Amino acid sequence: MSIRDDVLALQQRMGESIVGQQRMIERLLLGLLADGHLLVEGLPGLAKTRAIKMLAKNLDARLSRIQFTPDLLPADITGSEVYFSEAGKGEFRFQPGPVFANLILADEVxxxxxKVQAALLEAMEERQVTVGGATHKLDPLFLVMATQNPIEQEGTYPLPEAQMDRFLMHVNVGYPEADAEGEIVRLARSEEVVDGAAGTAAHPQKLAQDIIFAARAGIHAVHVSDAVARYVVALVHATREPKQVDDDLDKWIQIGVSPRGSIGLDKVARAHAWLRGRDFVTPEDVQAVVHEVFRHRLILSYEAHAAGITADAVIDRLVQQVAVA
Incomplete structure (x- = not known):
């Protein structure tokens, strides 16, 4: 099997356990392949937690789940120095926190x-943690999937726009279709039987981390033509100078996409092309992932919010108005 076949097999195994959320599974894999982090937003019960658990189950990787609560401290995430006494001598040693894993589920971030959010976001950006003047590197395979509930605002601390920019993609998760809902019920029923017969279920062979690193090397080699590169830049600059593109966009967009958006769109589009079996990026690859890359980076105007215009509607208009180079 090729490296791509191994990754597609991983995607298929995850899809067998997560019904009706194929787009979320693909976006999670794209984040892993593009070496970026995901902010996943959706109502409770839509398999957000299950998705990353299934990824950890089928990948040779350690998973840490951090349940974010108002009383959480930065040291609860990064770890801290703890005093150890042995044979009459004492010393401080660093005790790693849950962020020292391969896959991190930041639940209800x-x-x-x-300050707690900043501790996680610093680890995401720097891929290291500094405690007591000493720097501790995180593992090379490091993915954070942070979740948010879109309907509860009381007692929450919304992420600032500048910090949300550190997420490679913002993925919205919706309800499954009716047919998928019935399959979900049947899957849950079958899992009850498996859980009741302890030890009878076969454990799948886990995908080695080397496969992911090799896939990233292949994605790095995916060709981006000058025309597609100009199209990526044109989309980004249209969010900064919307008046030159469309009057409605000018009214709706207050602040456009940062340079991280350009870098992110290029990376995710290359990963999308590689996952489709191509060694070159097409404008369709860019359009397929632009919503997840731009969604959290656009700051809409008061007029847009008052009119009920969403970031996705703005991006739809952007794709319509910006010509492919």
């Missing part, structure tokens, strides 16, 4: 104060 908006429920903790800003």
């Amino acid at each position: 908006s429920r903790s104060p800003a």
